[in-house]
Amino acid sequence: MTGQTIGRRALLGAAAGLLAAPATVRAQSGGRVVVGTWGGDYQDLLTANIADPLIRPQGIEVLYDVAVAPPRKTKLLAERMTRRGTFDVACLSDIDMFEMAQQNLFEPPTPELVPNMNNVIEALRKPYALPHIYSGKVILYNPDRMEKPTSYADLWDPKLRGRVGLSDGLYIQHIEAAALINGGSPSNFEPAKPKLMELKALGARVYPSNEALAAALNSGEVWATIMWLARGYMWKKAGMPIRHAVPKEGATPIVFEKAVPRNAPNKANGWRWMQAMLEPSAQVGFAERMGYVPTVTNAPLPEEIAKEISFTPEEQANFVRVDYQYIADNNARLLDWWTREFKG
Amino acid sequence: MAVRQARRRAGAFSLGPFLLVPASLLVVAFLVAPLAVLFRYSFNRYSPREFMIDAFTLENYARFFTDSYFIGVLTTTVRVAAVCTVVSLVFAYPLAYLLARTESRWKSALVIAVVFPLMVGNVVRAAGWMAVLGNEGIVNHALLSLGLVTQPMRLMYTPFAVHVGIIAVVLPYMILTLQSVIEGIGRDVEEAAANLGAGPMTTFRRVLLPLSLPGVIAGCTLVFILCMNAYATPVLLGGPQFKMMAPALYDQFTRTTNWPFGAALAFILMTSTLVLTILGTVVLSRRMHYRKLEAAPR
Numbered sequence: 001m002t003g004q005t006i007g008r009r010a011l012l013g014a015a016a017g018l019l020a021a022p023a024t025v026r027a028q029s030g031g032r033v034v035v036g037t038w039g040g041d042y043q044d045l046l047t048a049n050i051a052d053p054l055i056r057p058q059g060i061e062v063l064y065d066v067a068v069a070p071p072r073k074t075k076l077l078a079e080r081m082t083r084r085g086t087f088d089v090a091c092l093s094d095i096d097m098f099e100m101a102q103q104n105l106f107e108p109p110t111p112e113l114v115p116n117m118n119n120v121i122e123a124l125r126k127p128y129a130l131p132h133i134y135s136g137k138v139i140l141y142n143p144d145r146m147e148k149p150t151s152y153a154d155l156w157d158p159k160l161r162g163r164v165g166l167s168d169g170l171y172i173q174h175i176e177a178a179a180l181i182n183g184g185s186p187s188n189f190e191p192a193k194p195k196l197m198e199l200k201a202l203g204a205r206v207y208p209s210n211e212a213l214a215a216a217l218n219s220g221e222v223w224a225t226i227m228w229l230a231r232g233y234m235w236k237k238a239g240m241p242i243r244h245a246v247p248k249e250g251a252t253p254i255v256f257e258k259a260v261p262r263n264a265p266n267k268a269n270g271w272r273w274m275q276a277m278l279e280p281s282a283q284v285g286f287a288e289r290m291g292y293v294p295t296v297t298n299a300p301l302p303e304e305i306a307k308e309i310s311f312t313p314e315e316q317a318n319f320v321r322v323d324y325q326y327i328a329d330n331n332a333r334l335l336d337w338w339t340r341e342f343k344g
Numbered sequence: 345m346a347v348r349q350a351r352r353r354a355g356a357f358s359l360g361p362f363l364l365v366p367a368s369l370l371v372v373a374f375l376v377a378p379l380a381v382l383f384r385y386s387f388n389r390y391s392p393r394e395f396m397i398d399a400f401t402l403e404n405y406a407r408f409f410t411d412s413y414f415i416g417v418l419t420t421t422v423r424v425a426a427v428c429t430v431v432s433l434v435f436a437y438p439l440a441y442l443l444a445r446t447e448s449r450w451k452s453a454l455v456i457a458v459v460f461p462l463m464v465g466n467v468v469r470a471a472g473w474m475a476v477l478g479n480e481g482i483v484n485h486a487l488l489s490l491g492l493v494t495q496p497m498r499l500m501y502t503p504f505a506v507h508v509g510i511i512a513v514v515l516p517y518m519i520l521t522l523q524s525v526i527e528g529i530g531r532d533v534e535e536a537a538a539n540l541g542a543g544p545m546t547t548f549r550r551v552l553l554p555l556s557l558p559g560v561i562a563g564c565t566l567v568f569i570l571c572m573n574a575y576a577t578p579v580l581l582g583g584p585q586f587k588m589m590a591p592a593l594y595d596q597f598t599r600t601t602n603w604p605f606g607a608a609l610a611f612i613l614m615t616s617t618l619v620l621t622i623l624g625t626v627v628l629s630r631r632m633h634y635r636k637l638e639a640a641p642r
Binding site: 070071073074077099102103168206207208219221328329330331332335336339340343344 | 601
């Protein structure tokens, strides 16, 4: 009879083992990483270039928290006082990331945690985040309907009355462009206001999303817009009748960055994700499909792609230097003006 | 005597009030407490660098009531809600009457058809309207094909699109509320009115409408509240230029990260919805009361 019965200790041991099993399995499997990101193509490319080839083989489970940037910023702020947040990695544009970093939300990356950050382009380095991909602000136009523009000022040509479309989400970029042609600077957007009101009088239309603007460009409702070169590359690849022109005022770079929040539940995996995203293979994958330029020096692009999405050394030298502090300090006020005066 | 004692004993140990505890705790934890926190935030001060500064100031409320833009947003919201409520009442009543009175074997199918849109989210429904009202949508395609217009009419991103979208969302609520009340009104009442020489319109005006007024009040209240708080439809069909209160306060929270002002907007929206709903209910209830007095035998 002995050995056939289940003793009290054995029963308790088995119960404890069962309770601990999920944690043990997760620990053995490398745990998980929660990435707060945009959806659509961007998420697909994260999976194809980072999650599947570089993270999952380490036994790490990848979860996405998909949303546009504003709700992600709100969640980061709402969770700032909690011990465990949602994200292990938060994806934001450089402007949004700076705004959030002011609240001291992120762990500083170091080469010990992310050895690949040694390869990051010097100009793109930040103490609170790592750059994932970048592009620049250009003019997209329909070559069948208009001459190639050379300056943002060309969009104010009365010949384009009612044919200029603007994406609502890029309001800061439109304000900056108008400021640059009306005596303003990256640190003074005030001159943009009267200039944009002129554009409004010329029938410029505001579209609620980049997708709605793309449909208008495709149908011929809109002939010109201000947009990221990478978007233009994607739209052109999709068969839309557009070309791009780098304005003589200079292209403004846009960097999409990632950071590990201080309250990330799986911080170590957050850093593993950062290391993976800076791998040359992952960087080139994004360039080929989305048209964003690698942020590392060791990921050369095939020449035909580089020609389409990169900026020449002269254009890079003429890049507009973004004043993040000015934008962070004035964003609410400028958005207020944009909503009430320009769109109203 | 024994029964009374047993009742008293049962009363002494009644579990009734305790059964309310779990639900009350849930409401306090997930509704009252967050609202209290939000209310406190509405008195704080916004700073771009420090995000939110602890304070006790009325400046967020003062900003709203002294700013013509936000007063305009509230006015637009109330106007849209009122128009959509009235239009949905007018559209819903005949359908609700038909559903209540029909003895057809298709009645269940008709009720399911009314309920069916509720199974689809507001965003999906708005996407459907985009396909209908867009420049290359069904309406413009038909107008162009018939030669009624030479170029597409702008239907999307207009107040018209918002009204259509919201009415489509709230119509099932109005129909179902009215149907349940009309079903409770005996058909013999209408027959009695007809026997006394009342035509269909008189029967509706003097008999059916007064008797169904509780349903009208309930339906209008429900629909008005839904319209006042509409978010997805104004954003997707109204476009960037069209502003109602819910999208405006969402913008304050997410795009400008001005939580104190966003919280103030939330409480102004909540209060104005509550006040207008109570006002409407009181007015309609009084009307119902007078109707009863008029109809009472003298």
